[in-house]
Amino acid sequence: MTSRLNPYISFSGDAKQAMEFYQEVFGGGLAVNTYDAFGAEAPPGYADRIMHAMLETASGFTLMGADSPPGAEHRPGNNISVSLSGDDAAELRGYWDKLSDGGTVSVPLEKQMWGDVFGMCTDRFGITWMVNISGQHG
Missing domain, CATH: 3.10.180.10 (2,3-Dihydroxybiphenyl 1,2-Dioxygenase, domain 1)
Incomplete structure (x- = not known):
């Protein structure tokens, strides 16, 4: 696999909805993994949250995203x-x-x-x- 640079966006509990929206916009294949899907016990309240999602499109776009992990402050702003x-x-x-x-x-x-x-x-x-x-x- 070649190296690549792409955006990785953090969300506050709505990563699944956001990544599905971007799939509607750009098309392509979306892989979504919840905290629970990795087999380890998920932190309280995080079982259904998104640990990692990746959208890859026919145009060559790659967009990644996840819900902010436990203990990490979600700080939306104009820095991305x-x-x-x-x-x-x-x-x-x-x-x-x-x-x-x-x-x-x-x-x-x-x-x-x-x-x-x-x-x-x-x-x-x-x-x-x-x-x-x-x-x-x-």
């Missing part, structure tokens, strides 16, 4: 965002439409001063997404 970029306008606009639905758009998906179409939104799980479509006009 996920960037989607390329020149397939239809594909990227489709992702944008799904990610922004029920979320908050901070920068509308439109032509920017550098010439590309760009937008930024925060989805309904509090994750910030940037979408950049290169070589587009409007």
Whole structure:
């Protein structure tokens, strides 16, 4: 296996719902493992929580996530965002439409001063997404 770099997102009890949502957006195969699935006794209240989830798509995207482990403070904030970029306008606009639905758009998906179409939104799980479509006009 080659080395890869991908986002890993921590959630506060809703990792399963969030990762299923991202699978609806991007397609692909989703592997979800609960704390209970690993055979060890799960910490109290964690049996059904997600220890590790990985979404791999036909486009080559990999997104990982989990519920914050016991004793770890979940601190959502603006210190992570996920960037989607390329020149397939239809594909990227489709992702944008799904990610922004029920979320908050901070920068509308439109032509920017550098010439590309760009937008930024925060989805309904509090994750910030940037979408950049290169070589587009409007």
